[in-house]
Amino acid sequence: MRLAPYPSGALHIGNARMIVLNNEYVKRHGGELILFYDDTIGSPKSLRDSPKAKYVLPEAYDLIKEGLEWLGVKYSKVYYKSDRIDIFYEYTEKLIKDDVAYVCFCSAKKFKEKYKNKKENCPHREQSIEINLKEWNKMLNGKYHEQDAVVRLKTGMDQKDPALRDQIIMRISEAEHPKVGNKYIVWPMLEFSWAIDDHLIGVTHILRGADLIKEDFIEDFIWEHFKWKKAEFLHYGRINFPDIKLSKTSARNNIQNGLYKGWDDPRTWSLQSLKKRGIRPEALKEALLDLGMSMTGITFSVNWLYSKNKDIIDEISDRYFFVEDPILIEIDEVPFEEYIAEPFLLPSSPEKGKRIIKGKSKDKQLKIFIASSDAKKLKAGEIIRLKDCVNIQILSVDLKNKNIKAYYHSLELNRDYSIIHWVPEDEKINVQILKPDGSISNGYGEINLLKIPMNKTIQLERYAFVNPVKLEHRELFCYYSHK
C-alpha cells in the first residue's frame, strides 16, 4: 500500500485519517507501506497568485516526514512523483499509439458545454494516431502553452456518468516545480499518474477517501487496457470538522503573510501543532481508528480527540496553580506570618510528593492573586476557601479598580465554601498560554513552575491541561491542550 500526500504543507488532523487507516491496514495484514510524494505541479502558472492556488512547498517534504515520524508510521521506500515524469510520457505515447488517447484543443468550457454535456465527440477525438503523435510531440517540445492542448483518455463520451467522459490525463503547466524546476512543461493528472505508478511499484491495495472514487474508474480502465493485474480498492467516507477550519492552503497563506508564526501554529491543526499542544499520537490514532472505514459522512468533534488524550495525560500530568487575568486581594487580620500550603503534585499518585506554596503576611496583611473569572463571582460577605490554605471573608469587591478586600476567616477546610485557586503576590511567575484560536492568555502561576521540564504536559488546576514549551526570564510559555 502507499501513502500519497501532496506536499503543499504539513500534514493535518484531516490528512491523518488516510495515514492512520493505511498504516493500520498494513500492520494487520502484514503488508508493505510506501511513502510516495504526490508532488505534481498543481495549479497552473497563470493561477499561482490566487490564494486558492495549490502548489508544492519545498519545506513540506520534511514537514510530512516529521508528522509521520510523530505518528510512528514506518515505511519501506520513498518515491517522488516528480522524478517519474518521463515514465508518464512513455505511457501516454503508448496510449496514443493504441488509439485510446488523443490530443484535444478544446477549452474546458467549450468541451463541457458542447461535447460532454451532449455526449458528443469533439472533432479532435477523430484525429488519426499520426496526428495525435505529432501534436503530442509538439506539446512536449513547448510548441503549446498552458490551456492550449491536453491529452484525453478515450473512456467514452457516452458514459452514463458525465464525470467519466474522456478525462484529461496530461496537461501543460509552465509553473516552476521546487524539485525539477522548469524541466517539464507537460504534467500528468493525478488519476493517470496513479494508474501507471500503482502498477509499476506493485501496489496491491489502495485505501482512499470516497472523494477519490472516480480515480478507481480511470485506474481500472488503464489496467484493463494494458492487461495489468488490478489492485483492490478500499474507501472510507467524508470526514468533517465543524469546529475547525482545516486547509493546508489557507495555513500556507497565513504563514506566508505572517499571521501565523509557522507550521506549529495551533490554527493550522498540523501534526506539528498537535504535538506542541501535548496531544499524544496514540490519542489521535485511537480517535481516528474508532471511526473505522464507514462510508458515512462523519462529523468529527475535536472533543473526541481531547477525551482520548485526557485518558492518557490525566494520570501523568502534575498539577499547578494558575490564575488567569489576575486580580489582587488584600486579606487583613491574618494571624500568622507565613502559611505553607502543601498540595500534591498529583493527587492520584501521592508518592510523587508535594509542592510548597508560601503565603507570607506583612503587618497582618496577606496579598494574593486570584483569577478574574473567580473574582467576578465574589460578593461582599461571602466566605471562600483558598485551596490548601485558609478561608477568607470578602469585605468589598471593586472590579473596576481591581481591588478586593477581605478578612481572614478560619483555617479548617469546610466544603460549604467554594474553593478557588490563588497565587501569592510575592512569589509568582508570568505564564502565557497560546490557545487553539491563536489568542494568548496571560496570568500568574505558582513559583514551582520554575522547576518543571518542558514538553511534558501539566494541568493548571480548574483551568486546563497545557504543554509548557519555553521558560525564559521567569516567564513560562505554554500551548493550551484542552480542558
Added chain:
RNA sequence: GCCCCUGUCAUCUAGUAAGGUCAAGGAUCCAUGAUUCUCAAUCAUGAAACGCAGAUUCAAAUUCUGCCAGGGGUACCA
C-alpha cells in the same frame, strides 16, 4: 442538470452478508448524586436513536419499492 454514495441516541460506532438471540449494545457529550482541598479524574444513576411511507413475513434496524434528507463527483486541483 447528470452520475454515484450514505442515512441507528446530540456525536462516533456495534448490529444489516445468513430476518427471530436487538422491547437496539458501547464510547464521547449532557444531567443528577457520591467521592475529592481542582469546574479535572474516579464511581453510581439517568436522559438519549433504527430518516419517512408502504410491501413481504408468524417475525424486519436487517429484505423489497417509493419518497425524503445529507454528502461526493461532474477541474487543464489533489
